[in-house]
Amino acid sequence: MPDPAGRRLATRAAHAGVRGPMPDFIPTVVPIHPSVSYMYEDISDLDGVIAGAREGYVYARYGNPTVHALEEAVAALEDGEAAQAFSSGMAAIHAALLAVGARAGSAIVAAQDVYGGTYALLDQVLRTQGVSVRFLDASDLQAVKVACGELSPVAVLVETVSNPLLKVADLPALADAAHNSGAVLIVDNTFATPYLVRPLALGADVVVHSGTKYLGGHGDVLAGVVVTSAELQADLHEVLKVTGANLGPQEAWLVLRGLRTLTLRVRRQCENGLSIARWLVDHPKVARVMYPGLPSHPQHELAGALFGERGYGGMISFELAGAGQEGVFRFFGALRLCLPATTLGDVCTLVLYPAHSSHRAVSSGERARIGIGDGLVRMSVGIEAVEDLVDDLAQALSVV
Numbered sequence: 001m002p003d004p005a006g007r008r009l010a011t012r013a014a015h016a017g018v019r020g021p022m023p024d025f026i027p028t029v030v031p032i033h034p035s036v037s038y039m040y041e042d043i044s045d046l047d048g049v050i051a052g053a054r055e056g057y058v059y060a061r062y063g064n065p066t067v068h069a070l071e072e073a074v075a076a077l078e079d080g081e082a083a084q085a086f087s088s089g090m091a092a093i094h095a096a097l098l099a100v101g102a103r104a105g106s107a108i109v110a111a112q113d114v115y116g117g118t119y120a121l122l123d124q125v126l127r128t129q130g131v132s133v134r135f136l137d138a139s140d141l142q143a144v145k146v147a148c149g150e151l152s153p154v155a156v157l158v159e160t161v162s163n164p165l166l167k168v169a170d171l172p173a174l175a176d177a178a179h180n181s182g183a184v185l186i187v188d189n190t191f192a193t194p195y196l197v198r199p200l201a202l203g204a205d206v207v208v209h210s211g212t213k214y215l216g217g218h219g220d221v222l223a224g225v226v227v228t229s230a231e232l233q234a235d236l237h238e239v240l241k242v243t244g245a246n247l248g249p250q251e252a253w254l255v256l257r258g259l260r261t262l263t264l265r266v267r268r269q270c271e272n273g274l275s276i277a278r279w280l281v282d283h284p285k286v287a288r289v290m291y292p293g294l295p296s297h298p299q300h301e302l303a304g305a306l307f308g309e310r311g312y313g314g315m316i317s318f319e320l321a322g323a324g325q326e327g328v329f330r331f332f333g334a335l336r337l338c339l340p341a342t343t344l345g346d347v348c349t350l351v352l353y354p355a356h357s358s359h360r361a362v363s364s365g366e367r368a369r370i371g372i373g374d375g376l377v378r379m380s381v382g383i384e385a386v387e388d389l390v391d392d393l394a395q396a397l398s399v400v
Ligand SMILES: Cc1ncc(COP(=O)(O)O)c(C=O)c1O
Pocket: 088, 089, 090, 091, 115, 117, 118, 159, 163, 188, 190, 191, 209, 210, 211, 212, 222, 223, 224, 343, 358
């Protein structure tokens, strides 16, 4: 059909079909909006959005409708007022720390066995920028109180269930300790997920997630989310606008898709996790099993009070008796179903060697001090039939 306005081919190629049909239908699933910029029938509306006088979108680094849908969903799941999505869990943690006031002269108190990337961010980036950081065993409440009293930190940072030692944080008590010294409590809820516990309801001020893990749930997207008050989210938004660690709309859509089955997946992962942890305890080649659902876990009672009626999570850590890196690698090499992969929270069961991946950035002396031994294996249990997982573990353990 000839162009009614008589436009030339180059013009038609640049404009034809780009904005699609004017919809008189409502999609049942949020669309992926790739557009970088947004326009309005009336230019004064664009001016109003830029000025913050009305809601809307202007430019993708400032906000995107698909990403916003994810932010609303995660805020709803975490019982938070608002959320801000980021390109990765690390970007989310970094922005959360900046937004609560981490800058030269300030202090942060953090659990010593946080994820290795978080440890490195605090130890190698923020420390060199003049932030004083104290790492401690966050299950020692007295130590947390003393550190808060001495340092008056801007934030106390813990993981609900720590990576990889699976220590459980006493969130209400930690919130009290932080608040008594004027600090905010930031909780990385990646391992627990809002299915097990919602830290904001227990006194935390900020929840961070690596959306790459259980929220996305399928190992195919990198994402991060911070959930907090509307006031602090506005500060996070300012940080994001100038640092640019934005989540893309395709990625946001994948995480949103994952969220729809979060409760089904995590419930199954908890069931499988408990069965496998109980099986590992009795295995002669396994020296120690860390799983909050086992009575031998040091915070088993606390875990029961915080989330036990829903389960104890899909993460298990265990030590191969007398094994070092070579023995662990032989075990990994023998696995046929469980995948040796450096992530977690996937529908597939994954194993990881913390000493060479998640905690590689932590010195071997420091790893030994905090209890990450050379025979330690971290396992993220998937949704497979648990009998098949046990068969695979049994045949691989037989070669160690
Ligand atoms: C508990 C925890 N928090 C944060 C992160 C960082 O997330 P991302 O890899 O999405 O940056 C990870 C990554 O493994 C993690 O395990």
